[in-house]
Amino acid sequence: MNTIWAPWRSEYIVGTKPEGCIFCAAHKEGDKLLITGGQSCLAIMNRFPYTSGHCMIAPIRHIGDVTALSAEESAEMDRLMKALVAAIRKVMNPDGFNIGMNIGAAAGAGIEDHLHLHIVPRWKGDTNFLPVLGEVRLVSQHLETTLERIKEALA
Numbered sequence: 001m002n003t004i005w006a007p008w009r010s011e012y013i014v015g016t017k018p019e020g021c022i023f024c025a026a027h028k029e030g031d032k033l034l035i036t037g038g039q040s041c042l043a044i045m046n047r048f049p050y051t052s053g054h055c056m057i058a059p060i061r062h063i064g065d066v067t068a069l070s071a072e073e074s075a076e077m078d079r080l081m082k083a084l085v086a087a088i089r090k091v092m093n094p095d096g097f098n099i100g101m102n103i104g105a106a107a108g109a110g111i112e113d114h115l116h117l118h119i120v121p122r123w124k125g126d127t128n129f130l131p132v133l134g135e136v137r138l139v140s141q142h143l144e145t146t147l148e149r150i151k152e153a154l155a
Helices: 009-014 022-029 071-092 129-134 143-154
Strands: 034-037 041-045 055-059 096-100 117-122
Touching (some): 022 041, 041 071, 055 071, 071 117
Antiparallel strands (some): 055 117
């Protein structure tokens, strides 16, 4: 498996987490990493990115359930996502993107109570999307089956 080397993420993993919601604070107090704010959503750079250009879009309203998004919030998230992808393409020339949400701790959400959409620029050879967005490694075969096949290959 390829690895994205991002030592700055250890600050987030072992560091003290900020009080309150980072998305609400970015909207109310401003944040040096705030990219833009619309009528119902904002875009912010990820302080602890997986890759350069990793940013997030969140509704201004503090909600954690994707089904609670209004039509306006959904439309603005979509508009901001397309605009950010175009901008990142222009200035960073990535080979692709991972775009998605982690809903709930089991899905890898680091901030469960404020819904947000990740936009992660990708370059050939950096790694695949499962470890990036879900902090999950795909094991496509049962461990015992793998063990048996390795033993057979060694015999």
